[in-house]
Amino acid sequence: MVKTTYSLKQLAEFLQCDYVGDTAVEVDAIATLEQATKQQLTFISQDKYEKYLPDCRAGILVLKPEQQEKFSGNKLLVTDPYMAYAQLSRIFESRQRVAVGIHPSAVVAESAMVAATARIGPNAVIGEFTVIGEDTEISAGCTVGDASRVGDNCLLHANVSVYAGVTIGDKVIVHSGTVLGSDGFGFAPSQQGWVKIHQLGGVRIGSRVEIGSNTSIDRGALTDTVIEDNVIIDNLVHIAHGVKVGEGTAIAGCVGIAGSTTIGKNCQIAGAVAINGHIEIADNTFFHGGTIVTKGVRESGAYASTPPMQDVRKWRRNSVRYTQLDDLANRIKDLEKAAK
Incomplete structure (x- = not known):
């Protein structure tokens, strides 16, 4: 693969910065x-x-203007070097795109509407009455089910599964192994065993969303599961049926969100957080890693529930003490009553 090179002047023009x-x-x-x-x-x-x-x-260093005297080489002067790095990463990406058109091994239903500028990779399957937007890339082995819609400038990496009746906005990236629109976990108990509740809703993904690999977003039981614009979701996340995730929220890896919960806008959910179902989380809420959210949050802020890491011997002692808290609290109450 031939690498593309960029001069100091070209990069300064791209970032619109001094050099x-x-x-x-x-x-x-x-x-x-x-x-x-x-x-x-x-x-x-x-x-x-x-x-x-x-x-x-x-060869070139990106740094703040006030730091320039600390480096004698070639430099780009920006107010936010990390943001500049994010912008530059796009032009240095070397991923090869699928060719425009439909690969001979792909299976595309006659009723599907595939834009002339779309890219359909090897062994992809596009269902009946499905719409694929302009300049969207459906990579090898992807399945897009019947009556689904994928917007413009999207990228579905290899082996993404989109079930029937899923709507995806514009400029969405979905990584390999992710499943959109699988059945929610709905069953009714009976004397004969579990009776399946067929999931009649869909999934709606907004625009400028990125979803990591091996993530599952279930379809709703009666209403759609909704991921709003500008949401970012890491790998190995499970979003259950009927969940709504507000605009601009970030969800890290191994998070699980139970059904019918509403997550507000611009929330940050760190890794391994578990969120109960049928609750509401306020806008601008931050959950530390490993937090177990059992009830709704009405006021924005930072929340945590797990103890910090500690020496295992201390952890054992503290675990025993934790089981004694109720008895200790009752003894304190008895002492307070006796002292009155």
């Missing part, structure tokens, strides 16, 4: 501050990393 150094110097990749070579670009996002600058060998 210092040789305008013709070129780089072909982004690397860490400690490992970057003269053919690579790097950045410094926090002051604590300034200690690495004397030994930095990068």
Whole structure:
């Protein structure tokens, strides 16, 4: 694969920022501050990393204007180096796109509407009455079920499964192994065993959403499961039937959200958080990793429920003490009554 190179001047024009150094110097990749070579670009996002600058060998360094005297090489001067790194990462990405058109091995229903600029990869299956938008890429082995709709400029990586009746907005990225629209976990108990409740709703994904690999978003029982615009979801997340996730919310890996819960806008849910069903979470709520959310949150803020890591011997002692708290509380109440 041939690498694309960019000069200091080209990168400054791309970022619309000031620069210092040789305008013709070129780089072909982004690397860490400690490992970057003269053919690579790097950045410094926090002051604590300034200690690495004397030994930095990068061809170009992205840093704040007030830090420029600490590096003698070629540099791009920006107010937010981390944001600049995010923007630059797009142009250095080397992923090869699927060719425009429908691969000969793909199976596309006659009733499907596939945009002329769409890209349908090998062994993909597009169902009846499904719509695939402009410049959208459906990679190898993907399935998009009947009457589903995928908007413009989307990317479904290999082996994504989209069930029937799923709607996906524009500029959505879905990573491999993810399932959108699988049945919610709905069963009615009977003397003969569990009776399946067929899930009659769908899934609606907004625009500018990214969903990690091996994530499952279930269809609703009666109403749609909804993921609003600008939501980002990590790998191995389960979102149950009828959940609503508000705009701009971020969900880290191994989170589980039970059915019919509403997550507000601009929330941050750290890894391994478990959220109960049929509750509401306020906008701008932050859950620390491992938090078990058993009830709704009415006021925005930061919440945690798990104890911090500790030495195992101390943990054993504290675990025993935890089981004694109720008895201790009752003894204190008895002592308070006796003292009156």
